Amino acid sequence: MTTVDPLVVDVPDATPHRVTVVGSGTSFEVLPGERLLSAARRAGIWLPFECGWGSCGTCKVTVVEGETKLLYAAASAVDPRDGRRRRVLACQSTPTADLKIRVAQSSDSSTSRPPVVDHFGQLVAREDLGPDVARFRFSIGAEAAYRPGQHAILDLGAGLRRCYSMAGLPGSSEVSFIAKRYAGRPGSERLFCVAEGEQVPMELPYGDMFLREGDDPVVLVAGGTGVSAILAMTTQLAMLAGGADHHGRAVHVFYGAGATSELVCWDELGRATASLRNGHLHGALLDAPGDWHGTTGFVTTALAEHLPGLTDAMFYVAGPPPMTNATLALLRDNGIELDRIHYDSFG
Ligand SMILES: Cc1cc2nc3c(=O)[nH]c(=O)nc-3n(C[C@H](O)[C@H](O)[C@H](O)COP(=O)(O)OP(=O)(O)OC[C@H]3O[C@@H](n4cnc5c(N)ncnc54)[C@H](O)[C@@H]3O)c2cc1C
Ligand code: FES
Structure with missing residues (x-):
């Protein structure tokens, strides 16, 4: 089944664009419709990020030259003042022209977390846990590296990306998610249609939800x-x-x-x-x-x-x-x- 996400903006532009990070001497290519953050990661260039999803604002960069398109206009980290300051979310924006960007944050806040990796997760089993709630176990064919509490972004097809938090511990080649089906809503409906053996592209890990060390309760x-x-x-x-x-x-x-x-x-x-x-x-x-x-x-x-x-x-x-x-x-x-x-x- 293919479900198109009604919330995602279509990007008609078919040309790759080059993005130069001002002051760093680095540049990378962004494929048509690709997110700035994904393209930078693909090229091995670090940009700040946390949620990967449009809610934390960590990935904002300043556009010095060129234009971008916001892929999800309702992203909660979008601030009305961003337009005036030419600040865009790297995780939810794609270029519509060659770009020069400035990255404000110089220290890498994500170094204490495992790097984000693209996987194909093959559904091994779905266990029904309650009314419209199930645990999905995916084999990713490599050791899953994340901190308990963090989430993955699943690409459920045709621009339908949704976040799900890992329910088990890292260190094996399986990741599991506990998810609820919301009738008539595209992401969860699609997840519940994934058949055993089917592969779902997923990026992980994202997020700031993980235990901090210390003696505090x-x-x-x-x-x-x-x-x-x-x-x-x-x-x-x-x-x-x-x-x-x-x-x-x-x-x-x-x-x-x-x-x-x-x-x-x-x-x-x-x-x-x-x-x-x-x-x-x-x-x-x-x-x-x-x-x-x-x-x-x-x-x-x-x-x-x-x-x-x-x-x-x-x-x-x-x-x-x-x-x-x-x-x-x-x-x-x-x-x-x-x-x-x-x-x-x-x-
Ligand atoms: C960090 C995080 C962890 C989550 N973990 C779980 C989990 O473990 N289990 C679980 O069942 N659910 C989890 N969710 C919720 C899940 O991602 C979906 O929102 C939920 O399955 C409903 O999706 P839907 O498409 O059915 O509903 P919809 O109402 O269609 O969409 C859900 C929400 O996603 C947002 N959204 C839609 N498209 C985009 C987009 N392109 N970019 C950014 N936001 C968008 C909208 O705000 C919308 O309210 C998590 C969400 C987040 C943010
Ligand atoms: S808004 Fe959180 S990484 Fe982009």
């Missing part, structure tokens, strides 16, 4: 399929707890969903949390059954109950935008500094 907050990233990070902490790195760091995992059937991987999360010396799992259900021992309400309700004792923690949050926005507002209202918060908003 860790708070992991998942809403819905945000459990994908949070499960990977909890499993990583459980692995560290079994090794020499174990220092009994307090770990609180908060996980919210609508109903029990949507609280997928609850038992897996429970086992990983239980193997920590100081691990705590808190659940929140909107529609809770009579024998539910957790919180009835949103995941933020559960988090708010415990937050007074956790203000010195590092916070990692993943889930749909209403959930991440509510969590960020709660943390801000409780005086948690932004440098203690890392999050992925799944929208």
Whole structure:
């Protein structure tokens, strides 16, 4: 099945363009419709980036000469002032003429992360976990290098690119994702149509969601399929707890969903949390059954109950935008500094 992404701008230009990075003595070619960031990576030229998707703004470069086209006009990192300053997102822009660009950031903020690599992932298995929620296991034929919590960008065909967070640990030739199907929406519908044995191009890893070292308590907050990233990070902490790195760091995992059937991987999360010396799992259900021992309400309700004792923690949050926005507002209202918060908003 081929699904064209209705949100993506068509680029009629058929000419490759040359991009020169002012002050660096380097230049690279961009194929028609190709993203500046992808072309630079293909040429082995470093440009700053983080999410690869249009939400963080890290990849903004200044266009000194030439013109570009924004491929996704609704990208949340686009600022109305960018046009005047001729600042463009390298991850969401393609040149329509030869370009000269200036890269503001001189230090490479991505050196502590594994480099982004293009893979073809072959679907090995799909495991249905709950109503319209499944785990997809892809073989990538090479060792997967990423930090638990980071995401991949899957090319689901005809310009349909979507982000999915890796749900397992790196180091094997398999990557897995926990995803939800949203009826009538192109990306998730297409993912659920991928047949076993079919290959899907994917780039990984992207993103800033990964555990920071230190002794501070860790708070992991998942809403819905945000459990994908949070499960990977909890499993990583459980692995560290079994090794020499174990220092009994307090770990609180908060996980919210609508109903029990949507609280997928609850038992897996429970086992990983239980193997920590100081691990705590808190659940929140909107529609809770009579024998539910957790919180009835949103995941933020559960988090708010415990937050007074956790203000010195590092916070990692993943889930749909209403959930991440509510969590960020709660943390801000409780005086948690932004440098203690890392999050992925799944929208
Ligand atoms: C960092 C990150 C990690 C994610 N991890 C998971 C996960 O583990 N599991 C999971 O189920 N979902 C995850 N998502 C959400 C997932 O990427 C899709 O948004 C979701 O599957 C719905 O896609 P859709 O096409 O069905 O819906 P749509 O509503 O059609 O699209 C989803 C969203 O993608 C954005 N978008 C669409 N096209 C573009 C584009 N070209 N460039 C930039 N943004 C665009 C729009 O804001 C839109 O709201 C993640 C999202 C992000 C950003
Ligand atoms: S906005 Fe381009 S890398 Fe995040």
